[in-house]
Amino acid sequence: xxxxxxxxxxxxxxxxxxxxxxxxxxxxxxxxxxxxxxxxxxxxxxxxxxxxxxxxxxxxxxxxxxxxxxxxxxxxxxxxxxxxxxxxxxxxxxxxxxxxxxxxxxxxxxxxxxxxxxxxxxxxxxxxxxxxxxxxxxxxxxxxxxxxxxxxxxxxxxxxxxxxxxxxxxxxxxxxxxxxxxxxxxxxxxxxxxxxxxxxxxxxxxxxxxxxxxxxxxxxxxxxxxxxxxxxxxxxxxxxxxxxxxxxxxxxxxxxxxxxxxxxxxxxxxxxxxxxxxxxxxxxxxxxxxxxxxxx
Amino acid sequence: xxxxxxxxxxxxxxxxxxxxxxxxxxxxxxxxxxxxxxxxxxxxxxxxxxxxxxxxxxxxxxxxxxxxxxxxxxxxxxxxxxxxxxxxxxxxxxxxxxxxxxxxxxxxxxxxxxxxxxxxxxxxxxxxxxxxxxxxxxxxxxxxxxxxxxxxxxxxxxxxxxxxxxxxxxxxxxxxxxxxxxxxxxxxxxxxxxxxxxxxxxxxxxxxxxxxxxxxxxxxxxxxxxxxxxxxxxxxxxxxxxxxxxxxxxxxxxxxxxxxxxxxxxxxxxxxxxxxxxxxxxxxxxxxxxxxxxxxxxxxxxxxxxxxxxxxxxxxxxxxxxxxxxxxxxxxxxxxxxxxxxxxxxxxxxxxxxxxxx
Numbered sequence: 001x002x003x004x005x006x007x008x009x010x011x012x013x014x015x016x017x018x019x020x021x022x023x024x025x026x027x028x029x030x031x032x033x034x035x036x037x038x039x040x041x042x043x044x045x046x047x048x049x050x051x052x053x054x055x056x057x058x059x060x061x062x063x064x065x066x067x068x069x070x071x072x073x074x075x076x077x078x079x080x081x082x083x084x085x086x087x088x089x090x091x092x093x094x095x096x097x098x099x100x101x102x103x104x105x106x107x108x109x110x111x112x113x114x115x116x117x118x119x120x121x122x123x124x125x126x127x128x129x130x131x132x133x134x135x136x137x138x139x140x141x142x143x144x145x146x147x148x149x150x151x152x153x154x155x156x157x158x159x160x161x162x163x164x165x166x167x168x169x170x171x172x173x174x175x176x177x178x179x180x181x182x183x184x185x186x187x188x189x190x191x192x193x194x195x196x197x198x199x200x201x202x203x204x205x206x207x208x209x210x211x212x213x214x215x216x217x218x219x220x221x222x223x224x225x226x227x228x229x230x231x232x233x234x235x236x237x238x239x240x241x242x243x244x245x246x247x248x249x250x251x252x253x254x255x256x257x258x259x260x261x262x263x264x265x266x267x268x269x270x271x272x273x274x275x276x277x278x279x280x281x282x283x284x285x286x287x288x289x290x291x292x293x294x295x296x
Numbered sequence: 297x298x299x300x301x302x303x304x305x306x307x308x309x310x311x312x313x314x315x316x317x318x319x320x321x322x323x324x325x326x327x328x329x330x331x332x333x334x335x336x337x338x339x340x341x342x343x344x345x346x347x348x349x350x351x352x353x354x355x356x357x358x359x360x361x362x363x364x365x366x367x368x369x370x371x372x373x374x375x376x377x378x379x380x381x382x383x384x385x386x387x388x389x390x391x392x393x394x395x396x397x398x399x400x401x402x403x404x405x406x407x408x409x410x411x412x413x414x415x416x417x418x419x420x421x422x423x424x425x426x427x428x429x430x431x432x433x434x435x436x437x438x439x440x441x442x443x444x445x446x447x448x449x450x451x452x453x454x455x456x457x458x459x460x461x462x463x464x465x466x467x468x469x470x471x472x473x474x475x476x477x478x479x480x481x482x483x484x485x486x487x488x489x490x491x492x493x494x495x496x497x498x499x500x501x502x503x504x505x506x507x508x509x510x511x512x513x514x515x516x517x518x519x520x521x522x523x524x525x526x527x528x529x530x531x532x533x534x535x536x537x538x539x540x541x542x543x544x545x546x547x548x549x550x551x552x553x554x555x556x557x558x559x560x561x562x563x564x565x566x567x568x569x570x571x572x573x574x575x576x577x578x579x580x581x582x583x584x585x586x587x588x589x590x591x592x593x594x595x596x597x598x599x600x601x602x603x604x605x606x607x608x609x610x611x612x613x614x615x616x617x618x619x620x621x622x623x624x625x626x627x628x629x630x631x632x633x634x635x636x637x638x639x640x641x642x643x644x645x646x647x648x649x650x651x652x653x654x
Contacts, residue, residue: 038428088620093428094369098575099619101371105568105612113605218564222439225432261443268436272419275433279423 005132013256016140018248019147023206024220025227026150026240027199032228033236033283034171034191036093037086040100042199042224043217044107049074049200050207050216051111057122063208070204071197078196082189090188104217112214119212143205150198155237167191222264223247226271232281239283246270246282308497310504312365312512314583314631331489335482343481344553347488349593351549354495356573356589357582358542363571364579365503366535367427367515372434373543373570375441378562379412380405380544381551382445382460385469390456398473398552406544413540417533424529438567445559465558472552479552488549492586495542499582502538511535543570565608569596572615578625587627 028042039045049070056066085103089096126138158164169177170187178184203217210216227247231239250270255263278285309316315324335343355373363369388401416437420430449462460466472479472487479487502508513521514528522528551557560566577588599607622629 032428036428038432085616085620093426094363094367094431095619095623097369097371097428097431098571099616101568101571102612102615102619105565105608106616108564109605109608109612113609215564218439222436225436229429229432261447264443265440268433268440271433271436272416275425275429276419276423279425 002132005134008131008136009134010252010256012134012136012140014248014252015144017251017255018244019140019144020206021223021227021244021247021251022147022151022240023143023202024224025231025244026147026154027195027197027202028224028228029231029233029236029240030154030198031192031195032233033239034167034195035090035188036233037089037096038093038100038225038228039086039192039195039199040097041081041104041107043219043221044104044111045074045078045196045199045217046203046206046220047111047214047217048077048107049203050212051115051119051203052200053204053207054119054122054212058120063122063125067201067204071201074200074203075193075197078199079189079193081196082192086192087185087188108215108217115214117213121210121212122208124208139208146205151237151241158236163187163190223267226267229271230274230282232278232283234280234284235287236283238286239281242282242286246274304501307501307504310500312503312508313500314581314628328493335485340481343485345597347485347549348553348597349590350488350492351553352546352570352573352593353492353586353589354549355543355546355570356577356585357495357499358539359570359574360577360579360582360585361499361503361511361535361542362539363574364581364585365508365515366511366532368532368536369427369431369571370434370536370539371431371567371571372438373539374562374567375434375438376409376413376540376543377547377550378441378445378557378559379547380409381469381547381557381561382466383408384548384551385466385557386455386458388470389458389466389468392470395473395475398470401470402472402548405548406541409540409544409547410537413537414533417536421529421532421536435567438562439564442559442562445562461558463559465556465560466551467556469551469555469557471555472548484553488553491545491549495545496582496586499542503582507531507534565611568608568611568615572611574625575615576618576626578622578628578631580624581628581631584625584627584631588625 024046027045028039031037031039052073053063053066053070056069057063061069081103085099086096089099124137124139126142128135128137130136156164158168166177166182167187167190169180169182170184174184177187203220206220210219227240227243230247231243233239247267247270250266251263254266274282315321331346334346338346355377359370359373382405384398384401384405386401387404388397391397391400416434420433445460446463448460449464451459453460453462458466471484477483503511510521510526510531513524513526514531518528547557550561573589573592574585576592577586578584596607596611599610618626624632
C-alpha cells in the first residue's frame with residue numbers, strides 16, 4: 001500500500017512541477033512563437049493578474065470568476081501596451097527585450113508604491129486527500145487539469161478557428177498574409193493580448209499557492225524563461241508541452257532530494273545543455289522529427 | 297619607436313568612437329586634468345563619491361562592447377560584478393594579514409569572473425543560439441546567484457574564516473593594497489580614476505583594432521563574416537569574457553570602495569542599471585557610455601536621499617522613453633546632430649540600423 005502511495009506521490013510531484021512550468025510560461029511562449037518577441041514584463045503581467053483576482057475575490061467574487069477577470073483585465077492591458085509600445089519594436093528582438101524590461105521595472109515598483117508591500121492572500125481552495133500515508137492537494141490536481149485544458153483550448157484556437165488560421169499564416173509569412181488580406185496588425189495585437197491575458201490568468205491561478213506581493217512576478221521569471229528557452233519558438237504548443245515535461249523530469253528528483261533552490265539550478269543547467277544540443281529548442285527538434293516521419 | 301607611437305595613435309583616434317579632432321581632444325584633456333587635480337579642491341568624502349560614479353564605468357564599457365559593438369545583449373553583467381566582489385572578499389579576507397592579499401584576491405576575482413563567463417559563453421555561443429536567448433539566460437543566472445547568496449546566512453556558510461553573510465552580505469572586506477600602500481581616501485580615488493581611463497582607452501583601441509572590426513562585422517552580418525573565414529563563435533566568446541572581466545573589475549573596485557557587498561547588488565534592479573546607462577548614452581559609442589554612466593550614477597546618488605522608492609520607476613521610465621524616442625541613445629543622437637554635414641548620413645544610418653533589427 002505504501003508503494004502505491006510513494007508512486008502516486010512521485011507522479012504528483014512530477015505533475016505539479018510540469019503544470020507549474022507550463023502555466024508560468026504559456027503566455028510568454030504564445031507571444032514568442034507568434035512575434036519572436038520576449039516579453040520581459042511577463043512576471044509583472046502575472047502579478048497584475050494575481051492582484052486583479054485577489055482584489056475581486058476579497059470583494060466576494062467567486063474564485064473561478066476572479067481568474068477569468070484576471071485574464072480579461074490583463075488582456076486589455078496587453079492590447080494597450082502593444083498599441084503604445086511593443087508595436088514599434090517588431091523585428092528588433094533586443095530592443096523589445098530592453099523596452100519590456102523598462103515596463104517591468106515601472107509595473108513592479110509602481111504596484112509597490114500604489115498598493116504597499118502586502119496583500120491579503122487567498123487560501124488554497126479544495127482541501128486535500130491522502131493515499132497510503134501521502135497527502136495530496138486537490139487544488140494542484142485541478143491545476144494539472146487546467147494546464148492540460150489550456151493546451152487543448154490553444155490547439156483548438158490555432159487549428160480550428162478563423163483567427164488561428166490567420167495567426168498561423170501571419171507567423172509563416174507576414175508579407176504574404178498581408179497581401180492576401182489578413183489584417184496582420186490586428187493579429188499581432190490580438191496575439192499579444194492573448195499572451196498577456198494568459199499571463200494574467202496564470203498569475204490568478206497560482207495566486208493561492210504563493211504570497212501576493214508587488215515583486216511576486218520575479219519568482220516566476222526564472223522558471224518561465226527557462227521553459228521558453230528549452231521549448232523554443234518554432235511550434236508554440238509542442239514547445240510548451242515538451243519543455244515543461246522534460247524540465248519536470250529534471251526538476252522533480254533534484255527538488256525532492258536536494259531542495260527547491262537546487263531544483264531551479266538544475267533547470268538552468270538543463271537549459272544550457274539543451275541549447276548546446278538543440279539551439280532552436282525542443283519544438284524545432286520535434287517539428288523536424290514530425291517532418292521526417294511524414295516524408296517531407 | 298615613433299612608428300609604434302603613430303600606430304597606437306591611429307588606434308586610439310580611429311573611427312569607432314566619438315571625438316577625433318583637436319576640438320575634441322583639447323576639452324577632453326582639460327576634463328582629465330580637472331579630474332586629476334580634483335583632490336586639491338574636494339574633500340576626501342567628495343572624492344570618495346566621485347570615485348563611486350567612476351567605478352561603474354568598466355562594467356558599462358564591457359556591456360557597450362558586447363551589446364553596441366558586437367550585437368550580443370547581456371542582462372547579467374552584475375553577476376560577474378558580484379562573483380569578482382565576493383571572491384575578492386573571500387580570498388583577500390582569508391590571506392588578510394599579508395600585504396599581498398588584496399593583489400592575490402583581485403587576481404582571483406577577475407580569474408573566476410572570466411572562467412564563469414567562459415563556461416557560460418561556451419554553451420550559448422557554441423550552441424549558436426538565437427539572439428534573445430542570451431539576455432534571458434544571463435538574467436536567470438543572475439537571479440539564481442542572488443537567491444543562492446541570499447540564503448548563505450549562518451555559520452555553516454563560511455569559507456576559511458570569512459562569512460558569506462546571507463542577505464546582510466559580506467562585511468569587513470579589506471581595501472586594495474600594493475605592498476604597504478593602502479588605497480583609501482584620495483589614493484582610492486586615483487586608483488578608480490586610473491582604472492577608468494585605462495579601461496576606456498583600452499576599449500577604444502580594441503574597437504578600432506582588427507578584432508574590433510571583426511566584432512562590428514559580426515554584428516552587421518553573422519553569415520557573411522563567417523563566410524569570410526572568421527570564427528564568429530570564438531570572437532563572440534572572447535568579447536563576452538572580456539565584458540565579464542570588466543564587470544568583475546567594477547565589482548572589485550566596489551568592494552574595495554565600500555568594504556562590503558550584499559546579494560541585493562545582484563538583484564533585478566541593479567541588473568537593469570548597466571543596460572540603462574548604456575542604452576541612454578548610446579551603446580555604439582564608448583565615450584557616450586562613459587559620460588552617461590558617470591552622470592546617471594551621480595543623479596542616482598543625489599536622488600537616493602529623497603524618495604528612494606521612486607528610483608526604479610524613474611529608471612524604468614527613462615529606459616522606456618529612450619528606447620522609444622532615442623533608439624541610438626541620447627548622447628550619440630546629439631553628437632551626430634552637431635555636425636551639420638553628418639545629418640543626412642546619420643539619418644541614413646538610422647534607417648539601416650532599424651532594418652538590421654538592432
